[in-house]
Amino acid sequence: MKMVGSWLFLLISLQGYEAPSTPNVNCLIINLDYVNCIWSEQRIPEVNFTFFSNRFIKDNMEECTTYLQEKSYSVGCRLSYDMSDRFRTLTTKLVHQNNSYVQTHNLKSMVKLYPPVNLSVEMNKDPELNLYWNNSKNTYCIESEVRYRINSEKWKTSTPSKEQKYAVAFPLKSSRYEFQVRARVNDICGESKFWSEWSQPIQWDSMKGNNFTDISGSSMSVWKPVLSLVGTMTLFILACMLVYRERERLRFILIPIVPNPGKNLDENVEAWLPISKDICFQPNFTEFACPVREYSLVPQTGSVSESESNFSILTDQSDCLSTCSSSASTFPVTSENEQAGIE
Numbered sequence: 001m002k003m004v005g006s007w008l009f010l011l012i013s014l015q016g017y018e019a020p021s022t023p024n025v026n027c028l029i030i031n032l033d034y035v036n037c038i039w040s041e042q043r044i045p046e047v048n049f050t051f052f053s054n055r056f057i058k059d060n061m062e063e064c065t066t067y068l069q070e071k072s073y074s075v076g077c078r079l080s081y082d083m084s085d086r087f088r089t090l091t092t093k094l095v096h097q098n099n100s101y102v103q104t105h106n107l108k109s110m111v112k113l114y115p116p117v118n119l120s121v122e123m124n125k126d127p128e129l130n131l132y133w134n135n136s137k138n139t140y141c142i143e144s145e146v147r148y149r150i151n152s153e154k155w156k157t158s159t160p161s162k163e164q165k166y167a168v169a170f171p172l173k174s175s176r177y178e179f180q181v182r183a184r185v186n187d188i189c190g191e192s193k194f195w196s197e198w199s200q201p202i203q204w205d206s207m208k209g210n211n212f213t214d215i216s217g218s219s220m221s222v223w224k225p226v227l228s229l230v231g232t233m234t235l236f237i238l239a240c241m242l243v244y245r246e247r248e249r250l251r252f253i254l255i256p257i258v259p260n261p262g263k264n265l266d267e268n269v270e271a272w273l274p275i276s277k278d279i280c281f282q283p284n285f286t287e288f289a290c291p292v293r294e295y296s297l298v299p300q301t302g303s304v305s306e307s308e309s310n311f312s313i314l315t316d317q318s319d320c321l322s323t324c325s326s327s328a329s330t331f332p333v334t335s336e337n338e339q340a341g342i343e
Contacts, residue, residue, distance in 0.1 A: 023049065025092045025103050028194070029081060029111045031136055032185075036068070037092055037105075038076040051077045052093040061093060086111070086190060111192040113137065116144065116164075116181040121204040129168040129204065133181050136196075141189030147198070148179045162186065177204045
C-alpha cells in the first residue's frame, strides 16, 4: 500500500511537467550569400545557448561571431559562405552549462534565393504578351517559374525554365493579366529543395495597354491610409492656426463693422472706425474765406421817421470762419415821390 501511494504521489507531481526538448539546429544558405543556422523556430528558448561550428573546416570549432536574437535570447547564428561550402559538411554544436548538442549538416540542397525583381510586361505585334524579370543572382544555375491569371481567376503555372522571359500568345481582349515569378537553384548545380518567395505581382491591362505593379499586398497598403490621415490632420491644424492668428483681419474683411446709429458719433469716432491710431488725418483741400457785408438803408430827407428808415439786414456770422473779413456799405434811399417823378 505504501508503494502504491508513493507511485501515485510521483505521478501527480509529474503532471504538467514538460521535459526540455533537445534543440534542433537547421541551417539554410540565403541567396548564396551567407548561412543562417536557427535552433529556435517554434518558440523562444528558455536559455541562451552558445553556438559553435567548424565553418566547413574539419576539427576546427569556433564560436559564433554574429548571433540572431529575439527578445534578448539567442535564436540563431549567421555564418559566412563560399560557393564551395555547399558541397562540404557543416558541423554545429550548442552548449549550455554541461550540456552540448552536436549535429552535422549537408547544405547542398539547402539554398533559398531572394524573389526575382524588375518585372515588366510588353505587347509585341505577333500579338504576344512578353514578361521580363531579373533574378537575384545572374547565373546559369538558376531556374524560374511563372504563374499568371486572367481577371483574378485561378492561377496558371508555367514549366520551370532557365530563361528570364515568358510569353503569352494571343492574349484575350478586354482582360487584365497578373504575373508573379519565383526562382531556385536548378539540378545542374545541385537542385535546391526551396523556391524563393513569389515576386511582387505585376499587372497588364489590355484596355489601357500598359503595365503596373500591384502593391495591394505590400506594406504600402497599410501606410497609404495612415499617411493620408496624417496629411489631412496636418492641413487642418495649419488652417486653424492661420484662422486664429488672422481672425481680426478676416473679420474686418468678411464682416465689416456697421456703426450703431443710436450712439452719438461725435463722442468717440475712433472707437468704431477701423483706422489705425498711427494714421494722422491731414486735409488735402483749401477753404476760402467767407466775406460778410452789412447793408443799411439811409433816407435822404427828414420826412421819414427814424424807426422806418433805420433797418438793416444782418447775416449770421457763425457759419463763417473767424478769419473772414467784414465791411459795411451805405446806399441812399429815394422817396416814393422822387421815384414816381423819375418814372
